[in-house]
Amino acid sequence: MLTLECPYCGVKAEETELQAGGEAHLKRYGPGSSDDEFESYLFMRKNPKGVHFERWRHAYGCGKWFLAARCTATLEVFGTYSAQTKEPPADLQAKIKAKRPNWEGYK
């Protein structure tokens, strides 16, 4: 059972206090988008063995959604960060790259 530190309240919460929300940094496509764009937004999800960015909600705590970067194979957590961001912070990306030199990078 995972533990993740909520970047909003600083609690290192265990998984039972959290709600998983799937892949992070999805771009919403609404009316006017092509079928391909909409399909990719609604259904296409990454499923990497390795570095992954996810949405989590501190459901039994402060109630805030936050984002987490972790390795799906080893469960190493590289960091958690604000949900109000379009992509992972540069310093976090650099940290991951240092730990996983073969990581192809974000996007």
Added chain:
Amino acid sequence: MSKAVSALGGVSHKGFAEVAEAGLRGMITVRGDLSSAAMKKAVKAATGTAVPAARRIEIDGDKAAAWMSPDELLVMVPYEGAQDAVAALEKALAGEHHLVADVSDARSVFTVKGSKAPEALMKLCPVDFGTLAEGEIRRTRAAQVAAAFWKSGADEFTLVSFRSVAGYVMGLLEVSSRKGGEIFPA
């Protein structure tokens, strides 16, 4: 008799710790910019305390302000004073984006008393009591429901849950504090 009654009518149980429903308490959800001058003034007027820092609760007698999230406080006052406090908070925050909601009747309040009070809560909440700071409010779960608690006295914790699950929470507290269940017998 007042028409307003708490969910469990103040029931209590005495095990290795004493658990009791604490009765009605005025509780107000306040959302807004916690760092604004208006917020500081509003909270001071309502509770006599400062705006609490993250995960902190500021207590002044029978009033308190607790940090719930980066944009939310729980203001606590005596039950009878809740409506006036709501009106005052509304007025004080009128100039800025905010939300004030009376939630006094949506909650149940419990006390867990005794030197072994943490041992009852340790069975229910995935919280490290060894590092729980004085003046910290911890939002977590008690077994299967949401709860928040803080140390409200030398040997006392106050725990808040939703009103609808008051019976469940009291059931949890009662069984967890039953004699013989001391985790660290003296």
Added chain:
Amino acid sequence: MSTRLSKGGRLIDRAKPLNFTFNGRRMAGYEGDTLASALLGADQMLVGRSFKYHRPRGIIASGAEEPNALLGLGEGGKFEPNQRATTTELFDGASTTSQNHWPSLEFDVGAINNKLGRFLPGGFYYKTFMFPRFAWKHVFEPVIRQSAGLGKAPTARDEDRYEYAYAFADVVVAGGGIAGLTAALAAAKAGKRVWLMEQTAHWGGRAVVDGVEIDGKPAEAWVNETVEALGKMDNVTLRTRTMASGLFDHGYIMGYERVADHTPGDGRPRHRLWRIRAGHVITATGAIERSLSFAGNDIPGVMLASAVRDYVVNWAVSPGDRTVIVTNNDDAYRTALALLDAGLLVPAVIDARPEATGALPEAVRARGVRVLAGHGIAKVKGGKRVTGVSICVQAGEGAEIESIACDAVAMSGGWSPVVHLWSHCGGKLIWDEERAMFRPDPKRPATGDDGEAMVTAVGSANGFLTPDEVLADAHKAAGGQGKAPAAPAESEAPMMPVWIMPQGAGPDLRMKMWLDPQNDVKVSDVQLAAREGYESVEHTKRYTTLGMATDQGKMSNINGLAILSDALHRPIPETGTTTFRPPYTPISIGAIAGEARGDIFQPLRRTPMHAWHEIHGAHWEPVGLWRRPYCFLRTGEGVHDAVNREIRTVRNSVGLLDASTLGKIIVKGPDAGKFLDMLYTNMMSTLPVGKCRYGLMCSENGFLSDDGVVVRLSEDTWLCHTTTGGADRIHGWMEDWLQCEWWDWKVYTANVTEQYAQVAIAGPNARKLLEKLGGMDLSKEAIPFMEWREGTLGGFRARVHRISFSGELSFEVAVPASEGRAFWDALIAAGEEFGVAPYGTEAMHIMRAEKGFIMIGDETDGTVIPQDLNLQWAISKKKDDYLGKRAQERSHMASPDRWKLVGLETLDGGVIPDGAYAVAEGVNANGQRNMQGRVTSTYYSPTLNKGIAMGLVKHGPDRMGEVLDFPVDNGKVVKARIVDPVFYDKDGEKQNV
């Protein structure tokens, strides 16, 4: 005979005799005994029957690895099967029974399987129960079910109580032997918060039994001093009777504490499941001795050498008067010395190694014991008890060169580190050729959330078998400063791997060499599996059931792996091990459930009026975690009658519905209108203050997910009602969009569902009833349909909504939850003259169906869009966007062929079964009848005195009057006509008065 010795026994207190029964026979033991030591002390070697062949089974081990001694313990509400006698402490009055035999342990009919053994080889089940197919259902399965399972499931409710506890520590040490104590002390001295747990009731592990000296003191004295020192440290928690049962992600370790197994009835919880979060875990879990594979090694009286030593030293129990020792290592000679010290006979030590000249063998020789190096046991003689052994040369094929009479055999095949915890979360093993063991590979540990090792194995769990090495390893691994405790001793000669005894044994002997005595897996079964092509150890395990018994092969799995490797002509590390899975030994279901049983099995949400409902005949229906009255039963009334009465009461006079469970979410802010326009398919920003509007919410996939009435409270504040089950979900959904997508929009939400008790007062007399309470003008002019007002009703602070889900004149009134019960009481009292009655969810459902109102979860199932339900009127055409809009533009969603909502009226007036499908002409690609619609809601309407239904039908609204066929059970077909779904008061005159 096994018996109690007159002296000794470091763990028993002879001043405290305890009585117990075994299969009804009275026996006696002492405080400090395990069930196993007490049984042996009472000469009860035979304790059960094996699973497959029903062979006699005796106690083999003294700890968690015991495969045989599984007993039923207790009676009635305290009965539990499969209790391991070697790890269960004796208590006064214990009632134990042996398992897996009929009619008795001594005479067991099932033992016929033993005679048929040659017809029950490995993979027997897979080979036999294939054909003919019908036989599975009618012959094989019933027979197998009869004989399946070890022990009997309890029939009475468990009388005991169980609980969880959460703990946190920098370092968690699993195992309280000398390695664990050393590691804990080193970590504690370094200032770490330390948690140390030991599965037995005693600290010290094997060292105290083996007479080791540590720092010049007897191990027992050193252990006591160390425990005392640890006990004085504030940063240390010590826990005996607590087994580290599993290690999981991010340092999550489970501790199974047997709080009161040994003191039943003293008011304490029986078990406590510790859920511990560790910064780092040190596994000091020791090692387990292996059996040797020789013919007849399963006969009662054949035991592990270390166990024999334990019984003599710890409990003053001798497993036999004459014990032959058979070994491939020096350690087993300690057993010979322990037996000799106790005044017992050791006719010989059979050592498979060509020579045995180390310090320990020499010490044994010096006591006058024959040591037969280079020899082995050809076979053990005896049935329910060992009577002797036949000796052969290890290098040969098993020809007897000598027979030795004895009543016990102590065997040692070397030691296997307990690597379970290390492995549970991904730690890898390496094969140590010299010691012939799998041990933790320090380069490949399980890692934690920081990517670093989260486990370190120390001591014999790490492959070190001498006390000096063990102490040094534990001290160093835990960051100990200064010198490690020392236990110098003369070195031991290397062990020699012996997987089969004698090495050239033929088929007759191999068929009698047990690897898994509980499941009856023999050397020959594993060799057969290899011949039949099972190369993966995981497959062989499942094919032969090796190691699948409740002991999970702790004692002899390694022997099986070695035999498989040998049969496949490949090295052992290439075969590898099976997967180690938690729990280490079985833990009770009660501990897993913890406090969650009875009234607090799961949370029950109660409205403020719940207690009133309970005493007024509520027939409950679970809705989410709430329980809502389905109807209120009066004396002598059936459910159906009650529902019909309630509906008539509402239609004719006035009824009350507890609607407190409906979700209520405040949405406020300058951008709240814009936000709600995105959330709802309707336009909510234009709703005037003071008015209510019914709204629909869809998922981004376009499907209808929730509905409810939205109330405009003020210029920048709305109150959104959701379905009962939807409150938390929709609030979470709102926060998700506000936090993760539109975080620059100025909107706050608050879930105030439980702040209010809400009551629907519905029926032609609703206004009259409320006017009796007084305080507000409730006239049509003052509060028109679909509007709301705030005020005081009968002294209650109230928000009154003119909304109707029943089709009648209806007010939904919200008051503070704390006053909900008083308000309800006031309504009941005021309504008396009108014959007011509470109504339940079923009456509500039927009345809404009479009106053609949809219900989330009935008309919707996650595949239905609002357009399917003819709700176009609630979908704004002016908006560029709302959640679900893009999805609804997809070609399939916009297709005119979608099934759409209609009413259905059976031709015979009966009630059509829920979920029934309407068939169309022809068949589909799978040869199944084509479908053209289905029933979504169906009821008997007491108002119309006939069955009414709603359903989704292809092109339905264009086919009014058509009759559809709905095949139902028993080949019958119900015929129903497509009609308007609004069955009652089509123009809405009754609600708008």
